[in-house]
């Protein structure tokens with residue numbers, strides 16, 4: 266069986282493109298990362314941590330999948346905004362330029378972990394202060410890395426993307442599907 270170590274409704278929906286035969290067991294882990302982990306490796310590091318945590322808690326024989334998404338710009342990683350002001354600062358930082366969205370993904374079975382990072386480049390239009398304010402008022406930024414959701418009204422902020430769209434939403438489905446087939450002969 267496949268176990269998705271995630272509380273994200275988006276990851277649940279995306280995994281169902283691969284299979285509907287899976288169980289959800291969210292991994293409520295401490296998301297602090299040691300300083301020696303390179304910035305852009307942080308999502309993958311946390312994905313491994315989430316998947317191993319669930320695997321070790323009664324799902325050793327299953328294929329456990331963990332994921333984590335971060336937005337990278339100016340040598341910084343943007344997670345979920347803590348409040349309105351945080352969301353505003355993130356959106357101002359992303360305005361008029363390109364950033365990277367990296368989703369780390371990990372599969373674990375019988376104590377063996379395999380992981381990868383998928384990178385999508387996203388370019389935003391120049392955003393006016395009122396546009397940022399209106400977008401924050403939708404409430405959409407608050408549970409999302411980088412304070413936007415490309416799958417919702419956040420789509421209106423996006424000029425261009427290069428890479429897997431679903432990776433931005435939180436699960437690189439096509440790469441994951443290929444890994445499940447290749448590494449676990451999953452049908």
Ligand SMILES: Cc1cn([C@H]2C[C@H](O)[C@@H](COP(=O)(O)OP(=O)(O)OP(=O)(O)O)O2)c(=O)[nH]c1=O
Nearest residue numbers: 271272273333334409410413414415433434435
């Ligand atoms: C950039 C971007 C992020 N996101 C989401 C994907 C992730 O769910 C979220 C980043 O938070 P994560 O910490 O990666 O995941 P999560 O807390 O939602 O779920 P869990 O740890 O239980 O697996 O931001 C979008 O939905 N759309 C977007 O365009």
